[in-house]
Amino acid sequence: MRRMNSGPADGTQTITISAEPIELCQLLKFAGLTASGGEAKQVIAAGLVTVNGETDTRKRRKLVAGDRVTFGDHTLIVAVG
Numbered sequence: 001m002r003r004m005n006s007g008p009a010d011g012t013q014t015i016t017i018s019a020e021p022i023e024l025c026q027l028l029k030f031a032g033l034t035a036s037g038g039e040a041k042q043v044i045a046a047g048l049v050t051v052n053g054e055t056d057t058r059k060r061r062k063l064v065a066g067d068r069v070t071f072g073d074h075t076l077i078v079a080v081g
Contacts, residue, residue, distance in 0.1 A: 011074045016081040021062035024051065024069065027078070033071050043071065
């Protein structure tokens with residue numbers, strides 16, 4: 001995985017992964033939105049994360065290219081490269 005350029009000041013960022021899928025908790029940790037995998041699992045379970053506009057509490061949710069994940073003021077867009 002590698003992080004790509006940040007988007008405009010709106011907090012949007014594209015995250016490029018080498019292969020699909022990636023688990024939701026792994027993405028949050030890799031992008032630096034949580035300090036650890038445990039923290040990622042907690043914020044997901046608390047309903048603080050949306051995937052493609054809908055709250056998702058499945059920490060092992062499989063994400064593929066084009067998925068949009070929002071946590072707080074940050075939006076991540078998954079890409080494969």
